[in-house]
Amino acid sequence: MFSSVVIVETIRRHVTHVAFLIYLALLVIFAVGIANVDAPPMWPTFVGLLAIITGCNVIGPEFSSGTLQLILVKPVNRATYLLSRVAGVVCVVWIAAIVAFIAEAVGHLIGGDVPLEMMATTLLNTAVSAVLTVALLTLLGSLTRAYLNVAIYVVLLMTLNIVPTLLQFAKAPASYARVFNVIEQNLYPTEPPRFDGPWLLLVLSNAAVALVIACFVFRNREVPYGAD
């Protein structure tokens, strides 16, 4: 199902990038600095942002730049390539999450007390959430080209937030708003503050379904030279 070469190369390309290293450094500073402030940790938000930034690169830009066409002339299974790219990107996000987790632990150690259970829950929820983010961006990337996937991802998120409020003002039936809410909870689920098995299942099952659809779409996609 995976190609180790593609995974390793994807990780290598990201972790050796200067922008990634700067992002990681900022993440560490945030995680250490805010560890002893009486507020929720901010690093999961930055890791989520990293998942969006790296996740939007999976297929669309390769299609537009012509790299994908060069890769697909080789005898590689399309699904294997796609899933390996996803696995590589997820690994990169997890690396950032683990670094931030360690930095937060160090920050807490300086302050005296390490709330390990809460931190482990945050790490787990952030890591699982990142899988869904990358899977959704991959699905959108398999349908579109360039960075249209991230545009659709953000516009969809904003729409799902705004429409229920507009429906409320328009005095539309409550069931309409509920539909939007259910979609939002499935595509952009809010991370719970504790270990929540059903929530983890929701996120992982949605990510798996998104990846299956992405593989199906990518399998049937025509990838001509000079696409853009």
Next chain:
Amino acid sequence: MAPTSQRALPRLLIAIAILLVIARIVVHVSTREKPSNDSVNWVSIEEAAHLAVSSNRPILMDFTAEWCGPCHVLDAEVFRDPAMAKEINERFIAVRVTDRQREDGANSEVVAELQRRYRVNGFPTVVFADVSGGERGRMEGYGGREQFRSVMESVR
């Protein structure tokens, strides 16, 4: 064009996806049907007034919302704690008032009236009221089990 091996779908991923979806449905159904015996016995708003008068016990109202993170922590640490739940069940008539503004666009008239009456501006808010509905104590936000216990102890 017929699918070639280059275009074969990943069977393992499909199997994992199907298993996860089935597991999700099973968990959803089982948690719906089996409420924990160790948690607080919540009664409906309508039942609460009648039960409070007949048992002469004050009412504990938990104003909560599905999307509210601290509400879930309060639920896990207090209302699902067997010892706390036992004490609450013995001393109070417990009512859960769930806000549905965000999900449904509006709350039911009963929920909206209770929120107005007890000046609920945020979640979680726990209000302790006597049998006539007069407020005897309240906790706004969740600052841990001990905070809840001290508010509960002050309601005698």
